[in-house]
Amino acid sequence: MTLQQINYALMISEYGSMNRAAEKLGISQPTLTSAVRELEKEIGCEVFLRTHKGAVPTAEGEEFLQSVGQLYRQYELVCEKFLDKDKKRKFGVSTQHYSFAVSAFIETVRQFGTLEFEFAVRETETLNIIKDVGTLKSEIGVLYISNYNRKPITKLLEENELAFTGLIKCRAYVYMWKGHPLAGESSIGLEQLEPYPCLSFEQNGQNGYLFAEEILSENIYPRMIKATDRAAMGELMKELNGYTLCSGILCEEMNGTDYVVVPFREDADNHNSIMEIGYIHKKHGTLSEIGKRYIEELRKSLAKNASPDPELDDAE
Structure with a gap:
């Protein structure tokens, strides 16, 4: 299994189509199809179902893509840091629909600028936030936990090796x-x-x-x-x-x-x-300088915009 094959599989998953992925990669569709078949033969399972609507990951394929997505993102981070000095470094945040999280993101962009960094903020569904951070598509995710959703959220975080840090109740x-x-x-x-x-x-x-x-x-x-x-x-x-x-x-x-x-x-x-609002990140990873700054801006935004609740403060 090569990094090229992994990249091909991830591109197919992202675009949902062999044709579109091949076009994006700049290769022919037969070349892409052949590479994926070799990959599936090597790992012993079918990664994609080919349908008239496109290429859809199988259950085993979804698990495989999630695992190799983390691996490939780590590879990209190493390349960005050590190999391609001219390439922009990436920083992404995935969040529930919180205006304070976007405000903190804006302040972070202002401080670091867009010349050396490629920024992304993704307001998306809760499961996508966990998936994005789990696969390192985003470095940080912003969501909340309550007694009602604590068990399923915690289970998913553990499966994706993610840690939750509370910011405010x-x-x-x-x-x-x-x-x-x-x-x-x-x-x-x-x-x-x-x-x-x-x-x-x-x-x-x-x-x-x-x-x-x-x-x-x-x-x-x-x-x-x-x-x-x-x-x-x-x-x-x-x-x-x-x-x-x-x-x-x-x-x-x-x-x-x-x-x-x-x-x-x-x-x-x-x-x-x-509800306890906080951020998630890779459990065994270290936040980047820009990630740490974003967390600081999150705290500032919450301190500025949240209504104080003495009873909750006392409870903590």
Whole structure:
């Protein structure tokens, strides 16, 4: 098994097509197909299913690609550091849809500049965050853990040799447009929210509800709308009086002043919950200089934008 074969397989997985991968690699499709067949013969399993829609990883292939993805990214990092002095160094962050994480990313880019670094910020699904950091596509991931999702998240982190470091603990808040009928309330209970649609970022895969970005996702909401990006979420809030349940961290430089957060009021059947927001990284790896700076900027952004909660501070 060669690094070239690994690169070929990873490119096919990324583009989902032999033709597109071959075009990107600058080789013929028969050459690519032959190389993959030799690889599959050597490792003793089929990596891709060839369908009319493209090349889809098999179950064994998905496991193989995840393992070699880490290996190939390590190889790229070594090349970037020692072989190609003119090539830009890469730094990536994968995050749930947190404006404070993007704000911290922007500050990091400003400090290091784009001349020597190739930056990437990926607002994506929870499972993709874990996969990105596990395969070193991103150096750092930003997500939250609660009592509800702690077991499945921790299991996945262990499988991918990732460590979670908590940054802040928050209670649930209702996030909505400032023109929402309930925006002026001092607190909001679940019964008050029943006439309005609950908004949630879409999570693919089995048991997607376990990896929801929104706290209190285990509750039953009679009206639900899924979205995939923050811009769409904002429009749904304005046009449909939708709401979402979040940490209460409102980053005005990113979100503007059109949105408000109101404390969620628990009742006998719907208790409040605590979410711990933090970052993940490779357990046995060392954060780069730029990675450490990003963490510093994350802490600054949270300190600036999070509402203090004396009870949680005392509990820590």
